[in-house]
Amino acid sequence: MQHKVNIMSRSSLNIALLADSRSFGGIESHIANLALGLEQSGHRVLIVLMANYGEHPVFDANPKLRAKTIKLSGGVVELYNTLDKLSVDVVHTHGYKAGIIGRFVCRMQDKAVVSTFHAGERGSLKIRFYRWLDRISAKGHQCISVSQPIARELGISSDVIQNFVEPATTKNVSFGGRQLAFVGRFSAEKGPDTFVKVAASMPEHIFAMYGAGPQFSSLDKCKPLNMCLLGQVPSMLPHWQDIKVLCITSRAEGLPLVALEAMAHGIPVVSYAVGGLPSLIDHGNNGWLVEGHEPSQFIAALTQVMQLSQSRFKLIAQNARKTILDKFSTSAVVPQIETVYRQALGG
Structure with missing residues (x-):
């Protein structure tokens, strides 16, 4: 002692x-x-x-x-x-x-x-x-x-x-991405199957999945035409600039670091209200929370997000980054x- x-x-x-x-x-x-x-x-x-x-x-x-x-x-x-x-x-x-x-x-x-x-x-x-x-x-x-x-x-x-997370430098922050992205393990608790259903219901948008896991092969076979599976990448740093919204379709979570990393790069998050995510996301101000666990609820929320004006979306993206700088750095x-x-x- x-x-x-x-x-x-x-x-x-x-x-x-x-x-x-x-x-x-x-x-x-x-x-x-x-x-x-x-x-x-x-x-x-x-x-x-x-x-x-x-x-x-x-x-x-x-x-x-x-x-x-x-x-x-x-x-x-x-x-x-x-x-x-x-x-x-x-x-x-x-x-x-x-x-x-x-x-x-x-x-x-x-x-x-x-x-x-x-x-x-x-x-x-x-x-x-x-x-x-x-x-x-x-x-x-x-x-x-x-x-x-x-x-x-x-x-x-x-x-x-x-x-x-260590916040991204200003030069690495981009508000010009187009992908609606899933980043994580392809396993049941992360809900990649839900993300595929969301993509299939919104064919006018580009969806991307980053990661690997036991469900990768089965999802690769049934993915819709507007989706690409990019697999496990060494680092997300070169890819954040391509992403507009991070989608978290998990059935259970802690406080996922990928959400913090995305927000630090000015990418807002749409997520089911699971785990510690409600403590991170202020609905409608720095991201969006989806109540319930049905794909239809996620689709409805994401559709509304994609209908926002460019100025409103950029403000929420800026608020997402500020949240990380102030509280999660x-x-x-x-x-x-x-x-x-x-x-x-x-x-």
Whole structure:
């Protein structure tokens, strides 16, 4: 305990962001943003991946992140020795596997640990069991939920700290795109089938889908003529300029980073009112929320959006970007996470 108190007096911390990851997704984007944001705040940050699945599409793609990333072989003993050797002050876990194992190791080493809970979807029976175990084993530890619905589902004490992004520079903001886009995993909880139905009902508009997943092949076979499936792209940065509206047809969510990224680029969002999205979208002012879960409701809402005057649409797009700058930027959110680290060290 005295060791933790001594650490608290330092302005700079040694932080390990722990995850088990092999692909591109919301958690990976969050970790990348957090690592860079913490470094800007003067902390020493390492990204520790619990297993080595080869080239990582997020952490190896960015030279700054690559230099901070350590890939282990999946063993608990190796994780124990690595955290001990690196003299880590705080371990911040992301995802159920990192949470369960990371907290066990940190308890053995008397290290401060913080766990962020990201997911809002239920998943398979196996995934639900692991998430239940993750929640149970997190009791008594410092926890962060990325949305109020996730905090309620968690059922234990947690700080609600919403996702964040580094806002796009002005030169990367464009209000001239034409695509109505889906960006995410092609799996049932994300509702890509609903998006395809929406596209089929609005043949006068251009629809695009970015991402990959188990439903990709089946959707590719039944997509309408006004839709293109662009697959998994290394980065959305070159593609935001082509998008007019981001459509979120998810059946369950936390607070999706893709919504923040789109809004940061001046792209408003049309979404079902699920998860933490009502805390982000002010209906009719910086985007649009769709009540219910029927495709017909989404079609009606999106049709109204596409009938807006150019000046009204641009104002909403500008409001979307301002929302991110004011409330969901790195500078606004990272200090809140630093406070949780200090609380974990003081506990």
